[in-house]
Amino acid sequence: MAELARNADVLVSEVCLCDAEAKVRPSTTSAGGARTAAALEKAETLHMRHEHLTPEEVGKLAAAAHVKVVILTHFVPGSETDPTRFTAGVMKYFSGPVIPGKDLLEYDLH
Numbered sequence: 001m002a003e004l005a006r007n008a009d010v011l012v013s014e015v016c017l018c019d020a021e022a023k024v025r026p027s028t029t030s031a032g033g034a035r036t037a038a039a040l041e042k043a044e045t046l047h048m049r050h051e052h053l054t055p056e057e058v059g060k061l062a063a064a065a066h067v068k069v070v071i072l073t074h075f076v077p078g079s080e081t082d083p084t085r086f087t088a089g090v091m092k093y094f095s096g097p098v099i100p101g102k103d104l105l106e107y108d109l110h
Contacts, residue, residue: 010068013073015054015055069096
């Protein structure tokens with residue numbers, strides 16, 4: 001990924017706080033009850049950790065690729081979460097601007 005993003009003006013990335021808070025808990029269970037709910041929760045946790053980037057991973061990627069700006073999108077868990085929880089992790093490793101994206105907004109980067 002870093003090679004594909006090398007020296008880009010903008011890196012747009014999804015971002016996930018992939019911890020216990022990011023787990024999606026099933027609202028209903030079928031026959032088998034707790035085991036089914038536990039299996040779904042485990043599968044969701046694995047999906048979050050292996051298919052999404054943490055803020056720190058985005059920061060390392062942006063720094064390695066020498067991009068100019070990072071725009072974060074597809075916040076997991078949900079956009080109602082304080083965006084500074086996402087941007088702070090990116091800024092541990094990336095010193096450029098980090099913009100928490102919002103749906104349907106446009107950014108003028110000039």
